[in-house]
Amino acid sequence: MAFSRRSPSEAPALFDIDPEPAEDLITGFAGLTLVMEAYRGLQVGRSANRHLQIKERQRGFDEGTYLESFVLLQAAGGDCLDDFEHLRRDRALAQLIGHAMPSADAARRFLYAFHDESKIEQARQQLAPGASSYIPEESAPLRGLRSVNVDLIRELGARCPDQKIATIDLDGTIIESGKQQALPTYDGSTGYQPVLAVWAEMDGIVADQFRDGNVSAQQDPLSVAREAFAALPEQIRERWFRGDAGCYEQELLRWLRNAKRAGGPEGFIGFAVSARMSESLQERIRMLPEALWKPYREDAEATLECAEILNWDPLEKQAGEELDEVRYLAIRVRSRQGQLFGGRTMRHFAVVTNIWGKWSAKQVLEWHREKAGTIEAIHDVLKNELGAGVLPCGRFGANAAWLRMAAITHNVLTALKRLALPAELLRARPKRLRFLFLNAPGRLVQHARRLVLKLGLGAERIREWLQARPLLAPAAG
DSSP states (O other): OOOSSOOGGGSOOOOOOOSSOOSSEEESOTTHHHHHHHHHHTTHHHHHHHHOOOOOSSSSOOHHHHHHHHHHHHHHTOOSTTHHHHHHTOHHHHHHHTSOOOOHHHHHHHHHTTOOHHHHHHHHHTOOTTOOOOOOOOOHHHHHHHHHHHHHHHHHHHHOTTOOEEEEEEEEOOEEOOSTTOEEOTTSOEEEOOEEEEETTTTEEEEEEOOBTTSOTTSSHHHHHHHHHHHSOTTOOEEEEEEOGGGOOHHHHHHHHOTTOTTSOOSOEEEEEEOOOOHHHHHHHHTSOGGGOEEEEEOSSEEEEEEEEOSOOOOOOOTTOOOOOOEEEEEEEEEGGGOOBTTBSEEEEEEEEOOOTTOOHHHHHHHHHGGGGTHHHHHHHHHHTSSTTSOOOSOHHHHHHHHHHHHHHHHHHHHHHHHTSOGGGTTOOHHHHIIIIITOOEEEEEETTEEEEEEOSOHHHHHHHHHHHHHTSOOOO
């Protein structure tokens, strides 16, 4: 049945646009003040001013204000330095946060300060014969920025003292780039291949290491794992670790299995790591009796079963070394209706773990698989909803700082959600926060000699905003 009245969707626009800018102080980013209050309440700026020694003159912004500007830029959805100019034109935002945004040129100079070409050259000179990939030592400013993130994680932990369990998920990702300095990656693209470590229970990035595209995830994952566990707050009593095949590396596995590990917390770290499929491991799996295979899970294309491989530990123990005993868990994937996996109807995978006791093979495998919802989701957020997917230049150290600032932005947003926003937003991604809070319209007015922000939101959302502000205040003492 046709409607007799005309649809509003078919009508022309009912307004004109004044070509002159509004004289009122109006912003479309009023919600960035919540990010600012989280940043300042967690004392990130103070930490930046303590750990970063970049500026040589007293003029201009200090390090904490520069870092705050980068965090606000990425929280707002900016993904390049030129986007500073858009925020810089927002006079109301400048009044709300107490400073203008830096120009794109000033932000670029600040970012360049994190690059140290001598570190790159030193790593090249130390390459072993025949080797082509290296991980350069970080510059002093980059190490300082790492300390800022550690302070942030520990402050967040102090605000959540009941959280005494930490599961570290470690994985690499590819950031594609067409820059001349970008190197080929394993999938044929060019770019960079950083590694991140995430505290799964808190959704916080505890360590990151920027790498060239030709550096595999299996090259020195131990250094990132060690940094990750060192960053955890003091109240942690249980430690766990999950990784994919890039973590199947002897030194890392030896470190995890050693309760008296060097450069890390003493005691048990329960882990599950995807094993690289060697010919000997493949043959061992094929020899498993059919009775050992148990149902694991099913999907539309395949049936998955699991089994335990008894008395299998290829790690070469050193003399006198005491390591946790491990178990290898095999996974058999059988296609439905004769479908082929690269010419085969059956595939095998394996996971190595030091978790025994009441944990069945299926429970360990399901727990290990949960990392797809943590570390892989955070990779997606950093690259597609914050600024990490578009690297700003060809300078390695500057790109490393940009990635670390994206990680700090993610952690500030995590703190905002966990400490102050409604519980249903705990898993909200940045684009959801922008829709509900960060891109809120606001108008500044003077009232009784005070600056007042009038929000263009519903009453319920404004109440949530008002309830959040005191929860973001700096901790007493």
